[in-house]
Amino acid sequence: MNPLRGFFAHFSAYHSHGRPIIQYSGMIGMVAFPLFYLLRFTKADVPFNDAGLRVIAMLLCSGLALRSQWPQWLRRYFFAYAYVTFIYCMPFFFVFTSLVNGGGTVGVANTLMAAFFLVLLSDWRNSVVMLVVGCGMAVGLYMTVTPDPQFPRDYIGRLPILVLVVVGGSAFKLAQKQAEAEKIKRTYTAMAGSIAHEMRNPLSQIRHSLDSMQRALPLPTTEMQAQTISGVEVDALYRHLAQSAMAVKRGLQVISMTLDEVNEKPIDASAFSYISAAEATDKAVREYGYEDDADRARVRMHVLEDFNFRGGETAYLFVLFNLMRNALYYAALNAQGLVTVTVKRQQVVVHDNGPGIAPDLLARLFEPFASSGKSGGTGLGLVYCRRVMTAFGGRIECETVLGQYTQFTLHFPEVTATETEAHWMAVLARAREVLAGKRILVVDDDAAQRLTTRHKLLPLTAAIDEAPDGQRAVEMLSRERYDLVLLDLNMPLLDGYAVARKLRHGQIPASREARIVAYTSEPAHLASVKTHKAGMDGFISKPCAQLQLVQSLQYVMEHQPAAVAPGAEHLAGRRILVADDSPVNRKAVTAWLRHAGAAVSEVAHGQAVLDRLGQGGQWDAVVMDVRMPGMSGLDAARAIRASGQPWNGLPIVALTAGSGAPAMEAARSAGFDRFLTKPLEVGALYDALGDLIGGRPPGAATAPLAEEATEAGPLLDLQRLEGYRRIGMLEELLGDYVAELGRLADSLHESVARQDLRASIETMHSLLGISGEAGAGALYRLVRRLYVPMVEERSLPSVPGWEAQVHALAQQTQAALRAYGTHPSPVQTG
Numbered sequence: 148m149n150p151l152r153g154f155f156a157h158f159s160a161y162h163s164h165g166r167p168i169i170q171y172s173g174m175i176g177m178v179a180f181p182l183f184y185l186l187r188f189t190k191a192d193v194p195f196n197d198a199g200l201r202v203i204a205m206l207l208c209s210g211l212a213l214r215s216q217w218p219q220w221l222r223r224y225f226f227a228y229a230y231v232t233f234i235y236c237m238p239f240f241f242v243f244t245s246l247v248n249g250g251g252t253v254g255v256a257n258t259l260m261a262a263f264f265l266v267l268l269s270d271w272r273n274s275v276v277m278l279v280v281g282c283g284m285a286v287g288l289y290m291t292v293t294p295d296p297q298f299p300r301d302y303i304g305r306l307p308i309l310v311l312v313v314v315g316g317s318a319f320k321l322a323q324k325q326a327e328a329e330k331i332k333r334t335y336t337a338m339a340g341s342i343a344h345e346m347r348n349p350l351s352q353i354r355h356s357l358d359s360m361q362r363a364l365p366l367p368t369t370e371m372q373a374q375t376i377s378g379v380e381v382d383a384l385y386r387h388l389a390q391s392a393m394a395v396k397r398g399l400q401v402i403s404m405t406l407d408e409v410n411e412k413p414i415d416a417s418a419f420s421y422i423s424a425a426e427a428t429d430k431a432v433r434e435y436g437y438e439d440d441a442d443r444a445r446v447r448m449h450v451l452e453d454f455n456f457r458g459g460e461t462a463y464l465f466v467l468f469n470l471m472r473n474a475l476y477y478a479a480l481n482a483q484g485l486v487t488v489t490v491k492r493q494q495v496v497v498h499d500n501g502p503g504i505a506p507d508l509l510a511r512l513f514e515p516f517a518s519s520g521k522s523g524g525t526g527l528g529l530v531y532c533r534r535v536m537t538a539f540g541g542r543i544e545c546e547t548v549l550g551q552y553t554q555f556t557l558h559f560p561e562v563t564a565t566e567t568e569a570h571w572m573a574v575l576a577r578a579r580e581v582l583a584g585k586r587i588l589v590v591d592d593d594a595a596q597r598l599t600t601r602h603k604l605l606p607l608t609a610a611i612d613e614a615p616d617g618q619r620a621v622e623m624l625s626r627e628r629y630d631l632v633l634l635d636l637n638m639p640l641l642d643g644y645a646v647a648r649k650l651r652h653g654q655i656p657a658s659r660e661a662r663i664v665a666y667t668s669e670p671a672h673l674a675s676v677k678t679h680k681a682g683m684d685g686f687i688s689k690p691c692a693q694l695q696l697v698q699s700l701q702y703v704m705e706h707q708p709a710a711v712a713p714g715a716e717h718l719a720g721r722r723i724l725v726a727d728d729s730p731v732n733r734k735a736v737t738a739w740l741r742h743a744g745a746a747v748s749e750v751a752h753g754q755a756v757l758d759r760l761g762q763g764g765q766w767d768a769v770v771m772d773v774r775m776p777g778m779s780g781l782d783a784a785r786a787i788r789a790s791g792q793p794w795n796g797l798p799i800v801a802l803t804a805g806s807g808a809p810a811m812e813a814a815r816s817a818g819f820d821r822f823l824t825k826p827l828e829v830g831a832l833y834d835a836l837g838d839l840i841g842g843r844p845p846g847a848a849t850a851p852l853a854e855e856a857t858e859a860g861p862l863l864d865l866q867r868l869e870g871y872r873r874i875g876m877l878e879e880l881l882g883d884y885v886a887e888l889g890r891l892a893d894s895l896h897e898s899v900a901r902q903d904l905r906a907s908i909e910t911m912h913s914l915l916g917i918s919g920e921a922g923a924g925a926l927y928r929l930v931r932r933l934y935v936p937m938v939e940e941r942s943l944p945s946v947p948g949w950e951a952q953v954h955a956l957a958q959q960t961q962a963a964l965r966a967y968g969t970h971p972s973p974v975q976t977g
Contacts, residue, residue, distance in 0.1 A: 158273045159226045169229050172268055173211025176236055180205045195247040197240075204240055207232040219899055219950060230277075233268060237261035238281025246289045250299025258305075262312045271317030278313060349394035352436055356387040356394070363387070385680075389673040394436055414462060414538040421562065421570050422460055423692060425453035425490050430460075431467035432488060434671060437475075445478055446471065451491040455567060456559040458539040466535050466543075469528035470497040470555050477501025477553065495557040503549040512545055574694060575606055578701040582609045585704065586628065589613050590620040590646065591635040591666065596689075600633065600666070603693040604700075617641025621649060624658040631704060632658075634683075636667045636674075643667075644681050651682040662703045666691075717837045719744030722765060726756045726780065727772040727802065729913055731883040732825075735920045736770060736802070739829045752776060753783030760787070760794050767840045770832070773803040773814060774912055781817040788818035798839035802827065825919040862963050864922035884921035885964050891917060892957035899943065899950045908937050914953070923960040929953060 162169055180201045211229055214222075241261040245254030261281075265274045290296045363380045376384075429448060437443040471486060478484030478499045489496040504512065513533045532555075536543045540560040547553040587609050591597045597613045604611055612629075614620035618641045624632070632650070636643035647663050649655050665678045665686035678686045684703050687696060723745050727733045730751075737747045750756055752775045760766060769787070773780040784799050801819040803810060814822050821835040868877065891914045898906035911934040918927040930953060933944050 157270050161270045169211050170214050173208040176208030197244050204236045234277050234281045237265055238278050239285045242282050242285035250302030255305045262309050266316035349398035352394035353391045356391040359387045389676040419457050419459055421455050421457055425450045427463055428490050431464050435471055442475055446486045449489045455562045462535045466532045474499035493559045498554040500552050503553055504547040578697045579608050581701045581705050582607050585609045585630040587611050587631045588629045589633045592616050592638040603696050617646045620646050624655045629658045629661045631662045633664050633666050636665055647681045647683055664703055721745045721767040723747050724769045726750045728775040731887055732916050732920055753778030756783045768798040770800045773801050784817040784819055800835050825916045862925045864924040867922035881964055885961050887917050888957050888961055892954045895950055896954055926956050926960045
């Protein structure tokens with residue numbers, strides 16, 4: 148059987164890449180077999196009546212054409228069905244009918260056509276096998292049903308042609324496959340070379356930063372004692388950390404750009420906004436990952452006339468980074484090499500005095516894999532530049548003189564005054580809506596800067612106060628409740644970081660939920676790291692245009708979660724035990740609890756909860772999933788309440804993907820004090836624990852988040868994801884969630900194919916929890932709609948293809964989460 152399995156494995160692999168060739172062949176067969184049957188009536192001498200055989204062939208072909216309608220449990224047999232159908236409909240049918248009809252020209256032609264189609268529809272091994280088996284079956288049947296079987300000489304004499312068709316066609320296909328494989332190999336080699344080449348720079352920066360961090364750290368010791376480092380060394384550590392973060396971001400952007408270009412991914416214009424060319428270009432020049440100070444000194448920027456264009460800032464930065472990288476590469480060949488970036492009317496020009504580009508290469512410069520004397524380069528970057536400029540409605544041109552210079556010019560379409568005014572009014576209207584009635588405190592020791600900022604914010608319907616220094620800001624924040632603080636970082640007496648620390652540590656209760664936006668002159672990459680560490684919600688670089696300032700404050704108020712939710716202030720220093728069989732769910736809950744200052748331990752099942760509690764120590768609460776393998780959360784809660792131990796009265800909070808009265812009643816009966824549904828809302832978690840362990844009288848059980856989920860809503864819950872970004876857990880959690888979503892979707896597909904109800908419910912339970920915590924809103928709603936009836940009715944959904952829908956949405960969600968994780972938060976504008 149092993150050789151047969153080997154042949155079939157080759158056939159399955161040949162058709163396993165999503166190509167619809169089998170379905171198309173089935174459609175052709177459904178039409179061709181009855182149509183050609185009608186031709187027999189055009190002949191005076193009616194041949195053998197093969198109507199029955201044609202009906203069988205037509206039915207078999209309809210099964211191929213209707214593959215998408217097959218039940219899930221039958222789809223595993225589709226390739227075997229196709230194999231049998233190909234044998235019957237081609238070699239068997241045509242050889243048998245040709246023999247019965249006495250051969251002839253038509254019989255020979257039909258047999259050759261069948262052999263030709265076999266070569267097209269399968270690999271060469273199985274083409275031979277199908278032909279031999281089909282012909283053998285046809286000859287055997289012919290000899291069985293024919294009293295005096297005769298083999299026409301003209302038909303037998305054409306057998307060498309048949310062999311030639313099979314051998315020649317297979318050889319041609321093999322050569323074509325080898326050529327395609329070689330082309331794919333060259334493409335991927337070039338892509339890998341491009342990524343490796345472009346990643347050398349960021350990786351070198353990371354290595355340099357790590358070496359610098361090591362030098363800034365105190366000498367190691369085996370003694371467990373406090374060690375101090377100077378303020379200068381702390382500042383150096385932050386600077387090197389920021390440089391490493393920028394290098395990682397740029398490296399990810401290079402990979403993303405390369406993959407997008409190789410896959411010809413369209414540029415999404417729906418998120419385009421109006422951008423100042425001078426500001427965006429200045430940001431590119433400042434944030435470019437220079438190899439050293441000498442490289443930085445080679446770049447000059449001139450603004451002759453600023454203008455606005457409609458596009459995406461990230462894509463525009465990609466374009467400039469690529470042009471600057473190429474220009475610096477060639478400028479470095481000249482001791483006096485310079486790169487000049489000029490902003491003028493509707494144009495941005497990148498000029499270098501390098502060696503220039505040869506005329507023959509200039510004509511194909513924007514084609515993939517075209518590169519001029521640059522080892523490791525592939526030219527994909529320039530192709531991407533052209534696609535971006537086309538998406539912006541503009542174009543990119545190159546002018547060069549060999550031995551003198553190279554100049555790339557970005558041409559942008561003009562944005563009319565009417566269009567600009569309409570955009571500004573739309574932004575202002577949205578900002579007014581979001582900031583209506585809010586109180587904003589502008590903190591800056593520069594009176595002129597405070598005055599300028601106030602004037603920029605006057606169009607908003609918000610109450611604006613000013614503080615001249617950090618100490619005064621603390622006093623005002625203590626007396627009045629503010630919604631947002633626009634905070635300068637470098638101030639005497641009390642700097643912006645100290646003010647933020649007091650707010651975030653709960654030392655200013657009146658304004659504990661205020662959003663904090665840093666207003667700083669520090670480099671954007673450095674401000675990003677520092678303000679994130681300080682617990683701020685974003686930063687804006689000085690100087691800042693009015694439009695950018697208003698949009699940034701609006702985004703913070705609209706998207707960023709409150710810094711401190713009710714109940715969180717009671718969790719600092721508390722010991723909380725988290726139990727969930729999903730590691731990524733545990734990590735998410737743990738991250739939020741630790742962000743509130745709690746000391747958290749994690750376990751994976753109910754017995755581990757009892758073991759950990761039995762080891763002693765002071766615990767303040769248990770947060771536990773209801774459904775876990777082995778000892779469930781319900782069983783563990785009952786055991787805790789019946790233990791007779793000092794911890795039998797410990798507050799227990801239930802986490803569950805289910806909701807409704809029966810689930811809540813079961814949790815209450817088991818001894819849970821609160822009931823929270825997944826995806827977990829951090830505010831509900833803080834509030835429940837605050838009630839239970841914060842000294843306040845316990846209230847009624849927390850209601851489930853929703854009894855019924857709706858299908859409407861966005862693909863991702865951006866507010867939840869921004870919350871993870873804010874507490875520094877986004878990258879780590881996305882790394883776990885993205886992989887786990889794919890694994891669970893595949894596992895669901897397999898368990899449904901086996902008709903394994905229990906495994907399917909367990910997988911859907913895990914998928915519901917993961918999708919909710921990952922901010923995968925659309926997937927969560929779909930899974931929840933299917934999961935609840937599965938649990939209640941103990942049966943798989945009757946909707947055809949439901950698991951395929953889950954699988955497809957999981958893949959779409961994975962792609963969206965990866966894309967979200969590779970782009971910086973729009974709050975952080977530099």
